[in-house]
Amino acid sequence: MMHVKSLGVGSRLLPLSFSASAGEVVHVIGPNGSGKSTLLSAIAGLLDYTGEVELAGTCLKQVSIAEMADHRAFLSQSDRPAFNIEVAHYLALSIPKHALNAQQEIEDAISQLTAILQVNDKLHRSVHQLSGGEWQRVRLCAICLQVWPTLNPFAKLLILDEPAAPLDIGQEAMLYQLIDMIAAKGLCVIMSNHDLNRTLKHADHAILLDKGVMQAVGKVDEVLTPSKLTKVFNTHVERVSVNGKEILLFD
Template sequence: MLLRLQQAAVPGRLLPLTGELAAGQLLHVAGPNGAGKSTLLSVIAGLQPASGTVLLDEQPLSDWNGAAMARVRGWLPQQQAPLNQMPVWHYLRLHLKQAGGQTDDRLSTLLKRLQLQDKLSRSLTRLSGGEWQRVRLAAVCVQIDPHINPHGRLLILDEPMTALDIAPAKSGGRSDCRPVRGGHQRYRQQSRPQPQPATGGSGLADG
């Protein structure tokens, strides 16, 4: 099992949750504001301390160091300011430390789907809000694409459609990270309730 939660909780922010999910499953976390959706995703990402037990590949998250976690887990937080004035291509390159043989083809496909081909030389600080969100999506997707990084296992997206232009937003749900879906666990928070896939840990779907 890729991920297991046993009574995972954050006092005042997240009630105890128990569940498990296998590689290849896709879970949408839906609920009202303040329900603990982002807190849950932060716990799963290993960035929010929690009581109970959270296991990734049967290993407690507390045993994973930052470098090891970055090899297997991609994380898109809800908000993130541009790092500095580096160009888009440089920012994407920072997420390709585990790059393998199909990097160019996979990256080219993703850039086309997210309409970023003409933005590679632009400074991060000169991007619109929607452009920056698409760059962030591209970066986290290539980080754990199994054809680029054979260690990639888990992709967590918190409000990935926020600030996107209308056209990218319409296609984003189908293709934002489509190249990396196979063999991965993907968590994606949505602001609107929608049907939930049946899983062994249904509690994870309504955080």
């Protein structure tokens, strides 16, 4: 469904290739400065790059950012609008143009997502009155509205850059439940992540980067090996079984 062919961004990201299918969750992992955000921004069409990104047969270099928004949504690392706006109005900005006349579907999607992310009591608050975790959940709600299948039948890809960073452990669990739900609806989700045990549990495939170079790509069990992680993160890593579940331990 998505094919990345020899994608490179100057010296920040050396050419790499991989594919991802509909309904898959792909985690991009690696140390700080390894090129995770660069890769995701390039796939989203927000950076110049060499090579090709093909989504459902369409080369993304051949479509405008406006057209691309019909097919993919991108959540960057946290930022807030300079202007003051209520949460409800902020969410309304993410409603796809195809759905603007489908009022019931819009109300149902907003109701479902705000309930899942526990921001349904924040709709009439200013975005500048929200805590970091509340704001991140509002942003997640908005980005999901852009690609929610009942509102946007053209959506295929959700890109998330460290979406769990501002969240506490309970909210993080909520995030991964939402991602699983979106993947189950047939969208491909590609995201950067620092919690390798979450990657081990929730991702289908992983891409391991270090200093702008792809070190490994494939199924999670093949990428998250102690030897690969020890080398890339420069710390001793073990993989053990606890109550029948595989976890990673770090020195």
